[in-house]
Amino acid sequence: MSGILLVERSTTLSHLLRRTLAAAALPVRAEIGNYLEAHDHLRRIGRPNSKDPPYALAIIGAPARATREYQALLEFARHAPDAPATLLMAHEETAEIRTWAATTMRGRFLLWSQFSRIPACVAELAPEEVVTESPAIETGTRVRILFVDDSRSVCQAYSDLLGRNGYAVDVADSIGEAEQKVAENAYDIVIVDYFLPDGSGDELCRRLGEREDPPILAVITGSYREDIIRRCLQAGASECMFKNEARELFLARVRTLARTIEMRKSAEAEREQLDGILGSVGDGVFGVDGDGRITFVNPTGLRLLGYGDDSDLIGLLAQAAIHPQESPRSSPLSRAYSEGVAVHHIENMFRRRDGSGVPVEYTVLPLAGSGQGAVVIFRDIAERRTAERLRWELSHDPLTGLPNARHLRQRLIAELARLRDRGGYSALIHIELDRDDRHEPPRGDELLRTVAHALAHRLREGDVLARGEGDSFLLLLSTVQVDNIDVLADSFRQLLAEREYAVGEVQHKVHARIGAELLSPRTVTADEALAHARAAADSGRERAVEAQQAAPNTSVEAPSPAPVSAPSERLRLALEQARFVILVQPLVAIEGLPRASAVGENVGWQLDKSELEPLFAVQLRMVGKDGQLIQPRAFIPLAERVGMVQRIDLWVVNGLLMHLANERARHAPVGLIARLSPATIADPDSLAAIEKSIVSTGVPAERLIFEISDSPELANLPAALHFITRLRAIGCRFVLNGVDTEAGLLPFLHSLRRPGDFLRIDRNVVGRMTTAAADRDLVVSIATLARSMQMQSIAGEVEDDATLQALQEAAVDYVQGRRLGEARLIKRVDFSKLLALT
Template structure:
């Protein structure tokens, strides 16, 4: 494993980069300052294979010392990756000049590990580099051709030049000199002017005109000073005119000056090649245009994306004519409307512009462009354009938008979309729109099938019913799944009698279906409530509540029937129902008729997969020590009432704070009992939105823990994403207070809202509980898999652990184990039990 020094001031970025490098097998020492980095490199004597550092935004002496130290002969064998927001000339120069160095932009930070490994594993010998440095600063690598018809002159100058480190070959005539120059790799040619048959200026001219020898540095040497000789030599391409009568020291000084020019030219060429290499290695496409808008260069990434094979296919051609003159639909973009063309012409900066480029094969790709005007010597020489193919990002954005408006199980529109559509319908009523209606559909046999045949059967039933309804709705109707076994349909342009008739048709349609699962047949039916959307509708929420109430009335009538909302009688019925539940909840609190159930949350690393196909998954009993606390209500007849039956009423009558406190008090008492018995367990407790907003809650929890002597770290509080967003300031305050005490927090139902990832920046939570809708579909649905993998990746980068709910079968558990989820919870692991230390695990 390669030892790596990471230098990054930001603690968050240090954590992210450390995790990224460690996942790729690097052993990381992370420091926060250049001073610490120098100490690690020099004082401690530790051996590192590579360094990753962020290029400083501002210069300071310690950072300059670090960069100088890394550029020293002792540290040049060390691989260095420089991270920067954007490449400027100083960074490019330092990175391209120093061996074994790469510049990576922050937007491509995932490439850091790959770049560092490539640099470390490349062959590099310190001795060979030092030899190269010495050669570069000496004259021994300068090859010279001396042309003179006199053997004694040739011999004396060859000895003089050789003694001073030059590699010298000689020729006796213009023809011999030209032939030798074409066959060898010479840097300098010194040519006698007066020679038999032809003069030296003729050889200079021929060497300049020949592509093989055109870059040689040429000098004329003569025995007499004549203005015509000097003028002819300079006109023919010589850069020096020397005289045989001058002192040897002056002659050598002239040759040394020519050598330094050659070394400088070589250095510039090497710098150009390095910069070209960096340009070609950049992942984004880059091309340049001149002031007339014609392409001057294009890197390999741009050629690959656009489909160009050779420079002849694009050099000197307008990019608008080649690949950005048409919109994504193929329609031509008028030149005056092309923002990129305007930016080229005016030398304007353009950042983050999204458009479409067309490949040579005729395929449109979405790209994001940045245009920078190019200035050389203070003069604008055109523009440089960087672009990236954002096809995958666009696809993911489309998937997330789809997910925000659709139900993950049935693929129908979801409650969020339906509420927006209802709001639009109600608003359009005042603009002369025709009346419409809302159907609220509740399946009558869902709970029975779900409980007896399993959750997979229940899911299959919901999918089948969704498809049946989808096959009947009109183009002007809106069908959505509200959640659980409830569906809704907005009927456009219908009167009251028509709405009731259409609802009856849907009821008969569902009743005519037979659900078959595992060779068993089930008759199904639905209760349907109808609410009109007309001038009397005050809000979309009122319409939805009216339809929901009408559906309840339909169920009370015996199920499998339709009821149209009747304002007077149904409102009274609803009030009686709500008041009845409210009274029962008050009595339950006073008479202590609530119970707790405990649902295990198990670290996935402790779940042992079967060794044979079809074998049982196992969890060591000692590893089951974390439970979510669930609430149950004991009815007057002793029957257990599940929370979904009474919690909506509790929320409407503001009873949730009292119920949450009852749960909290009993959970802490149970923790104290378990700890007194020597058992180390942890509880997760749900808090409602109303409870979170209570400013006295934190102090009350502190007193409760102190009174029972319970370790605060044994409590984890779960808050839903929706309640956290609704009460963001209160949620943050509560989290900060209780986390300082040692309690932990989980963000529940994560992923159910479109802004989920953004909440991680606002809430310091320890766990993310992935919404069960995504968990249940990971085996069969690619969108659910993509969402789960994204949540896991973001959580790991943020140092947050993940919990997957609704693990109902072995296939889901196996996939979650492979995807990196930390904890699992669901009936396949264990059903909720009344006693936390007597839980059977793995169904």
């Protein structure tokens, strides 16, 4: 019989067993984490034809709740003739364990809190596994022991025994002499007799335990009295020995203590080595505990975050000190701290000590398991972003943001290679713009941006639109039909013919010549395809000239000046002259409201009476020349058509952030719901601007709730999905307005496990629910759908008690309307005062 079998389901406890046995030089032959598997394994080992020798000892960890497999394993260990001796480990002694220990001849029970006694138990149950004459620890430094006993003969006997086994031993005969020797020498272990002439052993243990860097303490006595043992352990003793036990067992206990010293010294050396490694690596590293508090920061991390000493960070919440712009509920970092989930290569913005941001890429590695904390490795990627920006500028046109001709040529080369490999047809379309110069010269920038915007909305997945030389654009259309090439060219020609662009007070039409080149496996080079497409566009100019020469009396009448300024100019002036205002209207939680007729006027503004998060819907108005407030439906469609809606949306977002950052709203936990247009959702530059504004103002991202339309078009735009994912990652929340249960954005986001936080029910449905049973049922269905997806439902346009009562019966979560509170100018709203925070 040889070796030890470990049976323990917990990885942590199994590791503890391995380390304890290794410190005592005890051989572990096998580890099994399943009771049924261990039972079968021991039965196979015990068969006559087995080639493996039986185990000398099995150490079994008891589960918190006994299972049939565990009980079967204990029964086998108790009755099988070839079963090894058994050491049963448990967190507490139960009646079942006591019965087992009393009826087992070759078994012993030990609490996990007494794991340091495992080597001694092994020596009792399987003495052949213990090497009795080996040195205490296999290092160049001997363990120093002070033996304290008032009997000279006892001191001599134990001093000789310990000296023969490789220990350095001093003796003392009283508490006073022991304290003096400990003050003059560095001892690893102090073994104390309980009865001393000037006091008791527990008193000496208590005094020595109060010293800085105290030695390991053990008490040796000839008495087995429970009160003595308890007092010694409570005084700080790690072990209790007995003078009448076998010398081999005494040495085993000492070796266990010596191995503890070796492990402690090894851990200190490893820690010093780790500190040296952390100090030399080029990445920043900081650790957090399960609560997200910083436990250490390496020098590189301190430098990147702008700190001179780690004491300024240790103990602080990492979420508040390093990444405050993220919501604790949705932050990948905070989830990794608490749930033990690893994340890799995530880009984010960390805050430096001076409040500035540093762009980083981080990886989070959890410690041990869920709730035990984590290590965060991060690096400054500002230079990489600069390099990426340079690469972007080399391949893109700065005016339109489109790829340039060089980038398109590379894509064209790849497309031709694909066609030669797989067959099929593609198309290259060259668009040449003709400037209208019969009036004052129009601004070319406005013309180019208008055409780029129009063409970009016609792209399919896989198509490429690029800015060519001068006033030209190039379109690479992948996978087309031969018969459709002329139809495609005509569709783009018609699209641009319907477009106008404004210069000052004059509207201009877009004049373009279009040439198309069919790409096939026989197309030789990219330069050849580009030349043919350009020649086709030039031939279009020649045909137009010939047509005009054939009919010299015909002319194209120039557009007359518009009687009012161009739409884009009006909106631009409104932004520059601050002729937009923001209003907020409260949302009221249905929960806790009395019946509709008992709800008071302006109940939405009585925030101090609600325990739920205060929510407000943001409303935008433009101020006319006569001071009248203009509704969004009068100017937002116009702004979308001329490409200015993104600027208006960003103005609203910046205005909300500035208001939330001032003293009157900084500490008020309110959520503001702002509606964004689809063009803003699909615009990467708008996303970058919103992220930058949130970081620069320091406003918690969860204070902003963006309302977007639930549409199939957005679900098919990668930029829109990227917009939602990025802002949700830093803590922003989303309201989906309207529900298409079959093809909208909501089911698509739900399939990616990224649904919104709120669901707004269409205002028309709410308005009809008091008169139409179908609409009333639809509201109930939408509210139920929202709850099933862990979202909250919002219903607006509540104008009367009947509508409010119907919404209460439908169990929506929030309601909004003039019946509950009129909208107010945000600059006149003091949220802190409303919430009684001042």
